[in-house]
Structures are given as structure tokens and as C-alpha cells.
Amino acid sequence: MxxxxxxxxxxxxxxxxxxxxxxxxxxxxxxxxxxxxxxxxxxxxxxxxxxxxxxxxxxxxxxxxxxxxxxxxxxxxxxxxxxxxxxxxxxxxxxxxRRHTSRYPFTDEVIPQAIKDALSAAALLEGVRLIFPDAWHVQSLLDLVHDAEGRDAMDPAASEELRHWTRVGADVADTARDGIPDYAFGPRKRDGKAPVRDFAGRHPVAGRDATTFENAPQLALLGTASDRPREWLQAGQAMERVLLQATLDGLSTSLTSHALEWPELRWAVRDPQSAMGFVQMVLRLGYGPSGPATPRRPVHEVLDIE
Missing domain, CATH: 3.10.28 (Endonuclease I-creI)
Known part of the structure; x- marks a missing residue:
């Protein structure tokens, strides 16, 4: 996150x-x-x-x-x-x-079924399910994301935590080693239904444009039968395998965890007709800009050698 x-x-x-x-x-x-x-x-x-x-x-x-x-x-x-x-x-x-999170609009081009099947197969290699929900379920997901956004906006702790991980202003963003720099926020959503988190919130960012996002976002649910640390680790590996495979297939990707951050909403994200007991992540996929690279911590901070 x-x-x-x-x-x-x-x-x-x-x-x-x-x-x-x-x-x-x-x-x-x-x-x-x-x-x-x-x-x-x-x-x-x-x-x-x-x-x-x-x-x-x-x-x-x-x-x-x-x-x-x-x-x-x-x-x-x-x-x-x-x-x-x-x-x-x-x-x-x-x-x-090459893989970067894209907070930009995607086109309306439909992802071929063969690519969807390959991505689902990639998740299964890690013991995790990836499904592409029907239109009614997508709309339900979008409603839940909208609900979560409203809850976040009214929660001072959530707003403060988000601010802690954003880097706004060239002097800060250009030297950041973690967090989301403002150049990776993407454009502000003027219209459309794509579930893209706006890291700027209500605060204006210099030079940031507004644009229209897709009205029929192509979403996928990544999930497991149980919900323990082992399943979380399996899901995270499956998530990355799917994202890397999607990148090789020419897709742009982003993740949305809005509705998963509220327990009562997370339960409603799942499809009750599916064998997927717990949704671990919602993926947005499509054709469009790949998004800019975000900063990484220097190697000496994350790796020790003995």
C-alpha cells in the first residue's frame, strides 16, 4: 500500500x-x-x-x-x-x-478472453483464484468503492495516514525514496467510474489536469479460500505474478483496496456464488498509459548480507 x-x-x-x-x-x-x-x-x-x-x-x-x-x-x-x-x-x-501502477484512463478496448484465461492460470500457479466479475458485480464493486471513499473522507485518521505517504511539491517528490510522489497521482477524475484512489484528496496540485476515465472499467478479483497470513502471502505472490504477466501481455494495471480496508465492505466485495471465500485485492486492467515509475529505497536500507 x-x-x-x-x-x-x-x-x-x-x-x-x-x-x-x-x-x-x-x-x-x-x-x-x-x-x-x-x-x-x-x-x-x-x-x-x-x-x-x-x-x-x-x-x-x-x-x-x-x-x-x-x-x-x-x-x-x-x-x-x-x-x-x-x-x-x-x-x-x-x-x-516495466510494471508500474497506472492512475490514468484506459481505453474501452476489451481484454481478449485468452489473456484473461492466462492471467487466471497465472494466479492458480500460486494457489490463488483470479476471476473477472460480471457487469452487475462490477457495478456493485464500484458502489462499494464509492462508499469507502466517503468513509475515508470523514475519517481524520485515514486522511492523516494518507498524507503521511504522499510526497507533494517538486522539492519533496523528486528526492522521495518511498510513498506516492505527486507526479504519480495521475490526472484528477472529472468523469467516469474507474476506481482510482485520488492521493491529492481535496488539495490542489500544481499542473495537474482533469480528464474523463472509463465508464466500464475492467476489474478482476484476486482471492483465497481462507484468510490467514499464509494465504495473504500466497495472494501477494499471485498478485505480482498476474501483474507481471499482464505487463508482458501489453496491459496497464492498477490496484484498488478501498473497499477492502473496511471489514463490513470487504465481505460484500466477494461474489456469493463463487468459491472465493475472501477477496484479497481488486485489480483494474486495460489498455492505456503504463504510468510513471515510483521511487524505491536504496538497497542498503532493505538488504543485509552476511
């Missing part, structure tokens, strides 16, 4: 093993009190590590939650025998550098 980058890596050279840990100093108590979203973000970074390892020629043997006494230790990744030529991870590597 909000480009907080709440992860830490430690590499043990003698064992060729990474430890992936959460950084609770970067948690968001109001929007993410259970740290579910934090787990998803860390798991996305974990998946990128797996992809990078495969690209470098290693087989990444991954164990989730290896120590019950240390809940901040989310996973270990051992660089094992050389990766097989048939690895399904290495081909995703170029997309890591």
Missing part, C-alpha cells in the same frame, strides 16, 4: 539463503490494522526475488512462515540447483522493471 515498501531482506552467503521479513515500522494501523495488505506487499517483493533468482540461473526453493515463533519472518528462499530451462519464472523478469 502507498509504496511503503515494508520489507527487509537478509542474505546468508554460506547457506545461499534469503530471509524475507516484514518491517512493521512501515505498517498502516488505520487502513491495515491486521497487516493483511502489508503481507501482500511483502509477498509481491518475495515473488520478484524468486523471478530474479530464476533469471540469474537459480532454482528458488521457498518456504513460507518457517518459524512460528517469529511472525515477522515471512519466508526463506534458498538458491538451490540451477534453474531448469522450462522455468516459468525467468520469462517474467523483464516485466519487473
Amino acid at each position: 502507498h509504496n511503503a515498501q515494508p520489507w527487509k531482506f537478509r542474505f546468508f552467503h554460506s547457506r545461499s539463503t534469503f530471509r524475507v521479513c516484514s518491517d512493521l515500522d512501515r505498517a498502516m494501523p488505520r487502513a491495515d490494522p491486521t497487516t493483511r495488505a502489508l503481507h501482500l506487499g511483502c509477498a509481491a517483493a518475495l515473488f520478484n526475488l524468486r523471478v530474479a533468482a530464476a533469471h540469474a540461473g537459480w532454482e528458488p526453493e521457498t518456504e513460507l512462515l518457517p518459524d512460528p515463533a517469529d511472525p515477522q519472518l515471512l519466508a526463506t528462499v534458498r538458491l538451490a540447483s540451477p534453474a531448469t530451462p522450462e522455468s516459468d519464472l525467468a520469462p517474467l523478469y523483464p516485466a519487473i522493471h
Whole structure:
């Protein structure tokens, strides 16, 4: 969430093993009190590590939650025998550098069913379901997002937490190492129904235009049967696999967690006719600008080597 980058890596050279840990100093108590979203973000970074390892020629043997006494230790990744030529991870590597969240309008071009099926299959490789809801369900989702936006606007704690992770003004945005800089806000929504979080809120941003977004956004639901830390980690890896595959397929993407941040709304997001028990993320996909890159923390802040 909000480009907080709440992860830490430690590499043990003698064992060729990474430890992936959460950084609770970067948690968001109001929007993410259970740290579910934090787990998803860390798991996305974990998946990128797996992809990078495969690209470098290693087989990444991954164990989730290896120590019950240390809940901040989310996973270990051992660089094992050389990766097989048939690895399904290495081909995703170029997309890591190309994938960005796009808060721009998408066209009305319909995503081909073959691409949707491939994205759903990508999620299944991580043990997670990805479904594309029908029109009635999309409208219900949009209503829930609108409800969540109204709740956020009336919640001082939510507004303060959002401000903490935004970087407004060239002097701040250009030197940021985390958070959402104003150049990544995208245009203000003048019209349309696309669920895009407006990080500027009611505050004007110099040079920011307003435009019309799509009225029929193409959304997908990523979900699991259960709702525990292990499933969150599986969902985060599936989320990143889907986003990387979508990037290779020429799609632009963004995420919306508005309605998932309110427990009573999150339950209503799911399709009661689906086997998906818990929605972990709502994805918006389509054809349009890919969006600008957002800043990353320097390597020495997130990686220790022993």
C-alpha cells in the first residue's frame, strides 16, 4: 500500500539463503490494522526475488512462515540447483522493471478472453483464484468503492495516514525514496467510474489536469479460500505474478483496496456464488498509459548480507 515498501531482506552467503521479513515500522494501523495488505506487499517483493533468482540461473526453493515463533519472518528462499530451462519464472523478469501502477484512463478496448484465461492460470500457479466479475458485480464493486471513499473522507485518521505517504511539491517528490510522489497521482477524475484512489484528496496540485476515465472499467478479483497470513502471502505472490504477466501481455494495471480496508465492505466485495471465500485485492486492467515509475529505497536500507 502507498509504496511503503515494508520489507527487509537478509542474505546468508554460506547457506545461499534469503530471509524475507516484514518491517512493521512501515505498517498502516488505520487502513491495515491486521497487516493483511502489508503481507501482500511483502509477498509481491518475495515473488520478484524468486523471478530474479530464476533469471540469474537459480532454482528458488521457498518456504513460507518457517518459524512460528517469529511472525515477522515471512519466508526463506534458498538458491538451490540451477534453474531448469522450462522455468516459468525467468520469462517474467523483464516485466519487473516495466510494471508500474497506472492512475490514468484506459481505453474501452476489451481484454481478449485468452489473456484473461492466462492471467487466471497465472494466479492458480500460486494457489490463488483470479476471476473477472460480471457487469452487475462490477457495478456493485464500484458502489462499494464509492462508499469507502466517503468513509475515508470523514475519517481524520485515514486522511492523516494518507498524507503521511504522499510526497507533494517538486522539492519533496523528486528526492522521495518511498510513498506516492505527486507526479504519480495521475490526472484528477472529472468523469467516469474507474476506481482510482485520488492521493491529492481535496488539495490542489500544481499542473495537474482533469480528464474523463472509463465508464466500464475492467476489474478482476484476486482471492483465497481462507484468510490467514499464509494465504495473504500466497495472494501477494499471485498478485505480482498476474501483474507481471499482464505487463508482458501489453496491459496497464492498477490496484484498488478501498473497499477492502473496511471489514463490513470487504465481505460484500466477494461474489456469493463463487468459491472465493475472501477477496484479497481488486485489480483494474486495460489498455492505456503504463504510468510513471515510483521511487524505491536504496538497497542498503532493505538488504543485509552476511
